[in-house]
Amino acid sequence: MKLVIRGGRLIDPVSGLDRIGDLAIAGGRVVALGEVNRDFTPERTIDAAGLVVAPGLVDLAARLREPGYEHEGMLESELAAAAAGGVTSLVCLPDTDPPLDEPGLVEMLKFRARTLSRCRLFPLGALTRGLAGETLTEMAELTEAGCVGFSQADTPIVNTLTLQRALQYAATFGYAVWLRPQDAWLGGGVAASGAVATRLGLSGVPAAAETIALHTIFELVRATGARVHLCRLSSAAGVELLRRAKAEGLPVTADVSINSLHLTDLDIGFFNAAMRVTPPLRQQRDRDALRAALADGTIDALVSDHTPVSSDEKTLPFGEAAPGATGLELLLGLALAWGESLKLTLAQTLSRITSEPVRVLGPAIGSLGNSAGRLVEGGVADVCLFDPAARWAVSADALVSQGKHTPFAFEVSGFELAGRVHTTLVAGGVAFERSNG
Amino acid sequence: MLSRRNPQLNRHGELIHLLSIEGLPKAVLTQILDTAGTFLSVNDRDVKKVPLLRGKSVFNLFFENSTRTRTTFEIAAKRLSADVINLDIARSSTAKGESLLDTIANLSAMHADMFVVRHSESGAPYLIAEHCAPHVHVINAGDGRHAHPTQALLDMYTIRHFKGDFTPLTVAIVGDIVHSRVARSDIHALTTLGVPEIRAVGPKTLVPGDLREMGVRVCHDMAEGIRGADVIIMLRLQNERMSGAMLPSAGEFFKHFGLTADKLALAKPDAIVMHPGPINRGVEIDSSVADGTHSVILPQVTFGIAVRMAVMSTIAGNEA
Numbered sequence: 001m002k003l004v005i006r007g008g009r010l011i012d013p014v015s016g017l018d019r020i021g022d023l024a025i026a027g028g029r030v031v032a033l034g035e036v037n038r039d040f041t042p043e044r045t046i047d048a049a050g051l052v053v054a055p056g057l058v059d060l061a062a063r064l065r066e067p068g069y070e071h072e073g074m075l076e077s078e079l080a081a082a083a084a085g086g087v088t089s090l091v092c093l094p095d096t097d098p099p100l101d102e103p104g105l106v107e108m109l110k111f112r113a114r115t116l117s118r119c120r121l122f123p124l125g126a127l128t129r130g131l132a133g134e135t136l137t138e139m140a141e142l143t144e145a146g147c148v149g150f151s152q153a154d155t156p157i158v159n160t161l162t163l164q165r166a167l168q169y170a171a172t173f174g175y176a177v178w179l180r181p182q183d184a185w186l187g188g189g190v191a192a193s194g195a196v197a198t199r200l201g202l203s204g205v206p207a208a209a210e211t212i213a214l215h216t217i218f219e220l221v222r223a224t225g226a227r228v229h230l231c232r233l234s235s236a237a238g239v240e241l242l243r244r245a246k247a248e249g250l251p252v253t254a255d256v257s258i259n260s261l262h263l264t265d266l267d268i269g270f271f272n273a274a275m276r277v278t279p280p281l282r283q284q285r286d287r288d289a290l291r292a293a294l295a296d297g298t299i300d301a302l303v304s305d306h307t308p309v310s311s312d313e314k315t316l317p318f319g320e321a322a323p324g325a326t327g328l329e330l331l332l333g334l335a336l337a338w339g340e341s342l343k344l345t346l347a348q349t350l351s352r353i354t355s356e357p358v359r360v361l362g363p364a365i366g367s368l369g370n371s372a373g374r375l376v377e378g379g380v381a382d383v384c385l386f387d388p389a390a391r392w393a394v395s396a397d398a399l400v401s402q403g404k405h406t407p408f409a410f411e412v413s414g415f416e417l418a419g420r421v422h423t424t425l426v427a428g429g430v431a432f433e434r435s436n437g
Numbered sequence: 438m439l440s441r442r443n444p445q446l447n448r449h450g451e452l453i454h455l456l457s458i459e460g461l462p463k464a465v466l467t468q469i470l471d472t473a474g475t476f477l478s479v480n481d482r483d484v485k486k487v488p489l490l491r492g493k494s495v496f497n498l499f500f501e502n503s504t505r506t507r508t509t510f511e512i513a514a515k516r517l518s519a520d521v522i523n524l525d526i527a528r529s530s531t532a533k534g535e536s537l538l539d540t541i542a543n544l545s546a547m548h549a550d551m552f553v554v555r556h557s558e559s560g561a562p563y564l565i566a567e568h569c570a571p572h573v574h575v576i577n578a579g580d581g582r583h584a585h586p587t588q589a590l591l592d593m594y595t596i597r598h599f600k601g602d603f604t605p606l607t608v609a610i611v612g613d614i615v616h617s618r619v620a621r622s623d624i625h626a627l628t629t630l631g632v633p634e635i636r637a638v639g640p641k642t643l644v645p646g647d648l649r650e651m652g653v654r655v656c657h658d659m660a661e662g663i664r665g666a667d668v669i670i671m672l673r674l675q676n677e678r679m680s681g682a683m684l685p686s687a688g689e690f691f692k693h694f695g696l697t698a699d700k701l702a703l704a705k706p707d708a709i710v711m712h713p714g715p716i717n718r719g720v721e722i723d724s725s726v727a728d729g730t731h732s733v734i735l736p737q738v739t740f741g742i743a744v745r746m747a748v749m750s751t752i753a754g755n756e757a
Contacts, residue, residue, distance in 0.1 A: 074528070193647065193649070194650075195647070195650035195651075198647045198648060198650055198651060199459065199621070199650070200560065201559040201580075201581050201582030201583030201618060201621055202559050202560075202581075202582075202583075202659055203582075204647075239745060270444055270563050271559070271560030271563045271564070273564075312536065315536075315538055315564070316536070316537065316564070317537070317556065317558035317559070317560050317561040317564055317580075317581075318558070318559065318560045319558045319559060319560070319581070320558055350735070352616055371625075416741070
């Protein structure tokens with residue numbers, strides 16, 4: 001389909017392009033950016049006056065709950081949620097049931113996502129079989145099936161020797177290993193260690209659970225040369241270690257979740273299970289360090305950490321409630337809120353959810369990596385149109401995802417999000433359009 | 438984030454549930470202690486009943502077993518003329534997979550007026566209070582490590598009975614504080630009532646430095662901890678902590694942190710010794726101290742019934 005988007009504010013986070021103009025799409029690609037030739041005859045024109053025309057968002061962490069947890073989310077509903085959130089590429093985690101440790105599972109997931117054509121899907125394969133931390137998966141086969149890296153999700157490898165071998169093996173082929181730095185033994189609590197957990201009598205996860213794991217990972221990266229992406233940093237001390245590792249030149253990148261970027265353990269209030277997330281919410285100085293690190297580039301990307309959880313699993317005492325929160329539809333608004341409070345330009349803010357995550361993915365996504373997360377002539381037409389001024393109250397009814405639980409629900413947070421997605425295009429096709437929007 | 442109203446108070450600041458001591462004004466605590474004083478005389482009468490809760494149904498919901506605490510609540514409710522239903526849920530519905538809220542919905546349909554809840558998870562009574570019918574009152578009878586507010590109130594009653602005024606006191610709490618809901622509730626109550634020095638005494642595995650954030654002085658040396666104390670609250674050491682990574686043995690714990698007559702001599706001459714029970718003789722406390730002249734462990738039990746009567750009658754009289 002040939003399509004023109006007229007009069008929008010065009011943003012390319014890499015070149016710094018930020019101007020009012022038109023954008024033409026044909027054959028799934030951007031064919032003109034800024035000025036569109038008069039002889040271009042579109043089948044459809046979108047009036048984008050007052051809207052921002054940005055690259056489609058790239059989310060490095062979302063759980064789609066399929067296979068195995070269909071009652072909490074399904075590929076169809078969750079990819080629709082992605083499109084409604086302006087997300088055009090997402091990385092899904094291997095902690096399904098069964099875990100993504102077989103090429104057949106990955107192929108099926110990729111195939112089903114392609115059929116739905118809402119969002120590009122990039123699965124992480126399980127690093128070990130069954131995520132059990134013992135036997136390596138067939139990484140080359142899984143890569144052929146479409147995996148962009150290997151991960152243990154939230155299940156750390158307890159045996160350091162196994163972790164070393166996993167990194168050695170992945171490094172042999174240049175595969176990226178995505179690890180959430182958390183010591184298996186110190187990480188058993190349900191809230192971050194500190195005054196709130198002490199007062200509420202909740203078992204704590206000390207920041208040392210993160211820093212000890214980071215020390216181990218960095219030592220193994222030095223020894224093996226493996227490329228490691230660190231998932232969901234949560235502490236100021238962890239940020240400091242990452243800063244030093246990057247200064248040293250280690251091949252590491254990192255992300256932070258929307259939850260850790262905006263919330264602290266004080267938000268737990270009177271045992272509000274909506275605040276039960278992994279990693280646990282830490283203190284204000286941790287949150288401030290994460291916000292600064294995302295701004296200065298120490299942390300590369302912001303992720304939704306989308307985890308749909310059913311009401312049955314969430315309306316339980318805090319420690320028994322399933323961790324996780326819905327996030328795909330909140331990623332844009334929460335990125336904008338962060339960028340505004342740090343007085344970043346719109347292009348800088350958007351880079352953390354577009355071009356930077358694509359840089360993290362690197363060669364794993366092939367030629368797509370040249371233009372995904374960007375707006376460039378000749379590039380792939382994954383586009384997110386949003387109204388930066390539109391405010392909306394997050395509620396169960398307003399969400400497409402099957403996961404309705406979020407700390408940012410209006411009834412909990414009392415604030416509205418600014419920035420609402422108007423239209424999402426994937427490869428030039430309409431993946432989402434807000435009715436009456 | 439919105440600042441939420443304390444869920445145990447109604448919009449007039451009156452107590453409708455008792456979930457935690459934290460956040461309760463001093464006046465509320467004092468009123469309960471005063472009310473308990475009037476009920477003590479009821480317990481001495483031949484007919485030990487007052488009609489304050491006549492026609493009301495009190496459900497004891499014990500998701501975790503505790504015969505002693507349940508019994509004191511049962512006696513308190515019966516002396517207020519309530520109908521008491523004991524449910525040992527640890528062995529019934531949840532074992533069949535029924536969810537906590539389904540259990541609550543079912544019991545609400547049986548026209549319960551009050552739930553007395555004990556649960557192994559911190560915060561469970563908050564969830565119940567949030568989801569039960571508006572006329573139902575919830576009393577926390579101990580949740581995880583979080584709170585045991587009626588125990589704290591009876592401890593405060595005991596201290597006030599023997600010491601009169603809270604403001605000149607030094608109170609030492611000794612033992613497994615990190616896992617203790619009694620300690621947390623006592624600390625909040627003592628702080629609210631104006632005790633200037635509260636000490637948390639024990640080894641670093643059981644008394645981590647984080648506890649300072651609750652406004653206590655952390656002592657890892659028993660002599661330092663009880664020197665000059667007016668009140669010593671010994672906590673029960675749970676069996677599962679007696680050997681393992683928390684403590685090497687009950688014997689070594691007793692040697693360093695058990696209360697003996699020698700150590701008690703470091704406290705004020707008129708110090709009182711308290712314990713929430715059941716006591717482990719020779720583990721946290723020596724028999725000569727538990728049965729000695731400083732011990733007020735048995736009066737605690739007596740006061741416990743009056744205090745629970747006071748809590749039940751207070752919240753039953755307040756509308757959500």
